[in-house]
Amino acid sequence: MSKLVVPGEVVAKGNFRSWSNVLKKGEEYLSIFVGKAEVGGGRVRVVRLSGPYIPKVGDFVIGMVTDVQPLAATIDINSYVNGYIMANAFFKRRIDPSRFDLSKKVNLGDLIAAKVQRIERGKDVYLQPDQKWKVEGDAVFYISPAKAHYIYTSRSRISSKIKELTGAEIRLGANGVVVVKGDLKKIEMVKRALDVVESKYDLNGLYNEIIKVLSKDGESTDS
Template identity: 30%
Template structure:
């Protein structure tokens, strides 16, 4: 059988033969062809494409924020807002002399924990390998998670970091931006936290507006209405 999951674009032939075309695919002659950008899935006798709109496509070295969804004795699996699951090996956390018997994975990271990580390796044919072994990476202990579209991340950062610096300075919040569209905001005051969250959400909703910087500056300078 053909590879079960692969990255496809419109016009790609996913497979041929006696399969039933389902979502985002068409049958042309004997070939099943993708009609959208996404991940193709062949399951039993059917073929579909899960569209990637609004989802994050991993790139090596990207900083991402992930949420632990499960673990085996050798690794954790993280939701990174993608069609792919982030794969964090236990060795990355416990060190080279990691032993599956002595070291309990949930003592370090539990289901639901948020983690700042980097994409260490990815080639579209399998789930991305992630690492938390660099400085400033690892479990996120406090803050709230705000989800935005991955395509709006450059706007949130701004030219040379201008937008995010303005939001942080205007609220005294610390903001960690994952390239996957997940943003963690922490702040010592409720008002600062609320304004920073509002600013991040404004960027997500109004990224197309030319005077967005001015709108956000006005909101930050004003008294919090909520």
């Protein structure tokens, strides 16, 4: 069962083993977000549909370099906190700080793929660059981070379906940054699929709707 709820709305009544994004008030569980309520299997949770990207250790994100110092780069990860990449994160070995300059490796405005390695003081997010850390592509889109989490966590289905139907190469960050490789037509198709993601709240419906929108697109261009 899934239902759209707003803050303060009762999501479920009774006793549940676990719950998230709700406040428990006696027998009642109240949502603290606009979100999709999921109740079942002893669990009650609300999947939020808006709000900033909240970094979690292990997340794969795509961020933009906004500042480069000799030994650290600041990365805009589309969140309320900054991401940082330390120079030595690029290398297995220790580096000599007196002779190293990170600005020879990364530039302002570069998109970088990385994993969230650790979060300090709840505020500073340290990133470990991906093996293919330099993100190259033909287009970049931003979708709401909460929605991105939808496709991120169900990567196997939705993300691969979009790839399959558009033929484009896609890298998706849990923080809502989507980088696409492909020609203009493929980019346009991906954009249409992402528009569907942005306009709907129901995950199951989402999957089918994307298939529908993209297959329709294929037909219209064949004729």
